[in-house]
Amino acid sequence: MSTxxxxxxxxLERGQSPARRAVRRFLRHKLAVAGLVVVLSFILIAALxxxxxxxxxxxxxxxxxxxxxxxxxxxxxxxxxxxxxSRLIWGARASLMAGVISVLGAVLIGVPIxxxxxxxxxxxxxxxxxxxxxxxxxxxxxxxxALAAFLGPALENAMIAIAITASPVFVRLARGMAxxxxxxxxxxxxxxxxxxxxxxxxxxxxxxIIPPLLVQSTLAIAEAIIAEASLSFLGxxxxxxxxxxxxxxxxxxxxxxxxxxxxxxPGAAIFIVVLAFNLVGDGLRxxxxxxxxxx
Amino acid sequence: MTAPMLELRxxxxxxxxxxxxxxxxxxVRAVDGVSLSVPRGSVLAIVGESGCGKSTLGRxxxxxxxxxSGQILFEGEDLRSLxxxxxxxxxxxxxxxxxxxxxxxxxxxxxxxxxxxPLRLHGIVPRAKERDRVAELLSRVGxxxxxxxxxxxxxxxxxRQRIAIARALASGPRxxxxxxxxxALDVSVxxxxxxxxxxxxxxxxxxxxxxxxxxxxxxxxxxxxxxxYLGRIVEExxxxxxxxxxxxxxxxxxxxxxxxxxxxxGAAALxxxxxxxxxDPPSGCRFRTRCxxxxxxxxxxxxxxxxxxxxxxxxxxAELPPAAARHERDAGGERLKRLQAFFSDQRTGE
Numbered sequence: 001m002s003t004x005x006x007x008x009x010x011x012l013e014r015g016q017s018p019a020r021r022a023v024r025r026f027l028r029h030k031l032a033v034a035g036l037v038v039v040l041s042f043i044l045i046a047a048l049x050x051x052x053x054x055x056x057x058x059x060x061x062x063x064x065x066x067x068x069x070x071x072x073x074x075x076x077x078x079x080x081x082x083x084x085x086s087r088l089i090w091g092a093r094a095s096l097m098a099g100v101i102s103v104l105g106a107v108l109i110g111v112p113i114x115x116x117x118x119x120x121x122x123x124x125x126x127x128x129x130x131x132x133x134x135x136x137x138x139x140x141x142x143x144x145x146a147l148a149a150f151l152g153p154a155l156e157n158a159m160i161a162i163a164i165t166a167s168p169v170f171v172r173l174a175r176g177m178a179x180x181x182x183x184x185x186x187x188x189x190x191x192x193x194x195x196x197x198x199x200x201x202x203x204x205x206x207x208x209i210i211p212p213l214l215v216q217s218t219l220a221i222a223e224a225i226i227a228e229a230s231l232s233f234l235g236x237x238x239x240x241x242x243x244x245x246x247x248x249x250x251x252x253x254x255x256x257x258x259x260x261x262x263x264x265x266p267g268a269a270i271f272i273v274v275l276a277f278n279l280v281g282d283g284l285r286x287x288x289x290x291x292x293x294x295x
Numbered sequence: 296m297t298a299p300m301l302e303l304r305x306x307x308x309x310x311x312x313x314x315x316x317x318x319x320x321x322x323v324r325a326v327d328g329v330s331l332s333v334p335r336g337s338v339l340a341i342v343g344e345s346g347c348g349k350s351t352l353g354r355x356x357x358x359x360x361x362x363x364s365g366q367i368l369f370e371g372e373d374l375r376s377l378x379x380x381x382x383x384x385x386x387x388x389x390x391x392x393x394x395x396x397x398x399x400x401x402x403x404x405x406x407x408x409x410x411x412x413p414l415r416l417h418g419i420v421p422r423a424k425e426r427d428r429v430a431e432l433l434s435r436v437g438x439x440x441x442x443x444x445x446x447x448x449x450x451x452x453x454x455r456q457r458i459a460i461a462r463a464l465a466s467g468p469r470x471x472x473x474x475x476x477x478x479a480l481d482v483s484v485x486x487x488x489x490x491x492x493x494x495x496x497x498x499x500x501x502x503x504x505x506x507x508x509x510x511x512x513x514x515x516x517x518x519x520x521x522x523x524y525l526g527r528i529v530e531e532x533x534x535x536x537x538x539x540x541x542x543x544x545x546x547x548x549x550x551x552x553x554x555x556x557x558x559x560x561g562a563a564a565l566x567x568x569x570x571x572x573x574x575d576p577p578s579g580c581r582f583r584t585r586c587x588x589x590x591x592x593x594x595x596x597x598x599x600x601x602x603x604x605x606x607x608x609x610x611x612x613a614e615l616p617p618a619a620a621r622h623e624r625d626a627g628g629e630r631l632k633r634l635q636a637f638f639s640d641q642r643t644g645e
Contacts, residue, residue: 015445
C-alpha cells in the first residue's frame with residue numbers, strides 16, 4: 001500500500017532547487033535582466049579599463065583644455081586636458097569597487113551580528129538593536145562623512161566608512177529574518193534533531209534569509225555608489241589625480257556654464273549604474289519572493 | 296521495575312503576556328502542574344481542545360521549551376539536569392513529528408540532506424553508508440529512494456509528512472512525540488499515515504506520545520489517554536476505559552461531540568461557548584464554568600486527580616450517573632469488552 005504512494009518521478013531525477021526556480025523567475029523579468037546586462041557591462045568596462053581606455057586618465061595636455069566632445073575625445077576633455085571618457089572608464093573601477101566592496105563589508109559585519117541578536121534574544125538582542133537604532137538615527141551620508149573625515153581622505157577609508165554606515169541596515173534585516181525563522185517549525189525541528197546553535201544559525205537560518213539579504217545588497221550597492229561619489233565630491237574619497245565619478249563631478253561644478261560635458265558624463269554614469277542596480281534589486285525581490293517559493 | 300520511558304512530575308510552564316508597551320499583564324499558565332507517566336513501548340494520547348496546552352506539553356516533554364518548574368524524566372534521567380551539549384546528544388533518542396509538513400522541512404534542503412542530517416549530527420553511520428541508510432529510511436516510510444534528490448516543495452502533504460517521519464526515525468529514537476501528525480493532511484491520506492505510524496510503533500517498539508484532537512485516531516492507536524483542559528489533566532487512563540466509562544464531565548462532553556460515539560446528549564450536554572481565558576482561569580475546578588454538574592465545592596477547591604478505576608479530576612465523579620450505562624457498542628474490539636466486563640464486575644462487587 002505505502003510503496004505505491006510515490007510513482008511520479010523517473011529514477012534519481014534531480015529535483016529543481018529553489019535557487020534554480022528563482023533564476024527562472026528572474027529571467028522572465030525584462031527590466032531586471034536589462035539592469036543586469038548594464039551592471040555586467042560596467043563591471044566588464046571597469047575590469048578591462050587598462051585595455052579599453054583610449055588615453056591615460058591622468059595624463060594632462062595643456063593644448064586640450066576643456067575641449068567639447070569630438071571624434072578624438074568622445075566625451076571631451078577636462079580642465080587639465082585629460083580625456084573624460086578614459087577618466088570615466090577608470091572611474092568606474094573606483095565607483096564599482098566602492099559600491100561592491102563596501103556593501104560586502106557591510107554584509108559581513110551586519111549579518112552575523114544580526115543573526116546573533118535574533119537567535120540569542122534577551123539582553124544580547126536589546127544591546128545590539130539599540131546600537132543599530134542609534135546608528136540608523138543619524139542620516140546615512142552624515143555618518144559616512146564623519147567616519148571618512150575621521151579616518152582620513154582616501155578611497156579605502158571611504159569604503160570602510162560606507163561599510164560601517166551601511167551595516168546597521170543588515171543587522172536589522174538579519175535580526176528580523178532570524179526572528180521570523182526562529183519561530184518556524186523547521187528551525188524548531190533542527191533543534192529537536194540536536195543541532196548546535198551555530199549550525200542552526202548558519203545551516204538552517206542563513207540560507208533561508210539569503211533572498212532578502214541579496215535584494216537589500218543590490219539596493220545598498222546603488223546607495224554606496226552614490227555615497228562614494230558624494231564623499232569623493234567632498235574630497236573625502238578618491239584623491240586626485242586618480243579619477244572617480246564623484247571627484248569628476250566635484251571639479252566639473254566650476255565649469256558648468258562653459259563645459260557642461262564635464263558634469264554630464266560622470267553624472268549620467270552614476271545615474272545609469274544606480275538605476276541598473278535598483279532594477280536588478282527589484283527583479284530579485286520578485287524572483288526570490290518566499291511566497292512564490294513556498295510550494 | 297525499570298523506569299518509564301517518560302515521566303513528567305508536576306510540570307508547570309507559563310508564558311508572560313505583555314501589553315503594547317511591554318508591561319506584564321499576567322501570564323498564560325499553558326501547562327499547570329501536569330504529572331504523567333508513559334511506560335516503555337506504549338502509546339499515550341493527549342487530547343483536548345485547541346489552546347488547552349497539549350502542544351506545549353509535548354514540547355516540554357522533549358525540553359524544547361523550558362519548564363518553569365517540575366521534573367521531566369527521560370528513562371529515569373532528569374532532562375533539566377543536562378547541560379546543553381548533553382541534551383543535544385540525548386536528542387537522538389527522542390524525536391518530534393510536527394503537525395504541518397509544509398512548515399517542518401527546511402525548504403532549502405533536499406530530502407536526502409534532511410534525512411541524513413540526524414545521521415551526521417549523531418555520527419550514526421559512516422559517511423560512505425549514509426546514502427544507503429537514507430534510501431532504507433525512505434523506503435521504510437513508503438517513499439521511493441529515487442526521490443532523495445528532490446526538494447520539499449516537489450512533494451504533496453502526505454509525502455512530506457513521510458519525509459518528516461523518516462527524518463525523525465533516522466537517529467533511532469526510542470520516544471517520539473507526534474504533535475497532531477495527521478490533522479493537516481487530507482482525510483484520504485490521514486489513514487495511510489496513521490497506519491504507517493502504527494506499523495512503525497509496533498515494529499520498532501517505539502514509545503509514542505500522540506497529541507491529537509481527533510478522538511477517532513486516538514481510540515485507534517493509543518493505549519492510554521490523557522484529557523487536558525486549560526493546562527491541567529482532568530482525566531487519564533487506559534483508552535478503552537476512558538472511552539467506555541468517562542468519569543469527568545469534560546471528557547463526557549468531548550466524547551458526546553464525536554459523531555457515532557454513542558453517548559447521547561442526555562448523558563453529557565454538548566459544550567457551549569469557548570474555554571475561559573487561560574490568563575485568568577476559574578478558581579477551583581477550571582471546567583466548572585461550562586460544567587452542567589458544578590456545585591459550590593467546584594469553585595472552592597481544585598479537584599485532585601483521584602483514582603476511581605482510572606484517574607479523573609472531578610469533585611463529583613462518584614455521584615455522577617455512569618455514562619457507560621447508556622453507551623452503545625460500536626467497533627471497540629475484544630479487549631475493550633473484556634475491560635468493560637472487568638470494571639462492571641468490580642463495581643457490583645463493592
